[in-house]
Amino acid sequence: MTDITVRALGEQDWQIYRDVRLAALSDSPDAFAASVAQERQFDDAFWRRRLVRSRRLIAERGDDVVGVVSVGRSPAEDPRSCELFGLWVKPDLRGQGVAWQLVQAGVEQAGTDSFQFVVYWVGTDNGRGVAFASSFGFRPTDARRPMKVTGVPEGTPATQEEPDVPEDEMAMVYSLGEDPGSVPSSVL
Template sequence: MSEISVRPLGEEDWSQYRDTRLTALRESPEAFAATVDEEEAYDEDFWRLRMQRSTRLLAEREGTPVGIVSVGASSDERPHTSELFGLWVSPEARGSGVATELVRAGANLAREQGRTQLAYWVGSDNGRAVAFASGFGFRPTADRRPMRVKSDDDEDEVSMVLALGGDRGSAPVTF
């Protein structure tokens, strides 16, 4: 299988981000709070503004988009923490290391921006996502919130945090 490359998208790449995001919404509607119908209606100005709010990382294989993730500020109360969100990998690329490369690039970006932690909200009942994040070095915190995506049960999300210091095995700073 060919190599995976990950690159940040700039504002001028808004249409490529939009196309990949709409593909993700069509393919995995249950994974996102937004719907494809809502986001298809947005104009170019909206998409350009979205590109300015956080960094969008695109994973490609042979020039074809195979995954995307966003990295942005966590909150004003947590200035040393970036947040990873909107992670999606195309079905044909799942299990091939794309998610790992996207998360690695997101962690490196946050570190380069002077952040000491990377937060990632994961469905507490989503064993596969929790295992992936844990295997990468993310550790659960006490922070919980209701699921942002549509769900048939009362599942919540847990904030998992990756310490961006020297020892990935060390416990992250708690909030």
């Protein structure tokens, strides 16, 4: 898609980020740990802080924002790693390379910011997400964590009434170094 551009937002672009984040939460509520109702309540100062805390990259087609991804410091103890998170693309453009461009820009941003590893958490039951990340060059690891799901209290097991509640997500890692197969366990 040559008519798609990806750019990093600055702190002054907080309203653009807010709008695309709320659109993502509205469109794909099950894909995020927050809800649109929760985030609509945040004040302007909160949205400004979000742009300082992590890099926010958007995909645009003309003046229309069509996707978003974030790159931020990993909560892991290893300062060489960051996380790629919050990936979303407008439904009518899915499968057309926009997510690829966003991930590519996120990985490049991580390199520019001197990180050596990019961690991307994917639901273990999300075959499409795992395949996408693998095709990009992310490698699965044995690191797992419980997936946070909006509206489901933490620790609630999947039941017959809620068969779609995912249980775990796994860390997939992209190495920015010379040996893409070499990922130290401290990264996670």
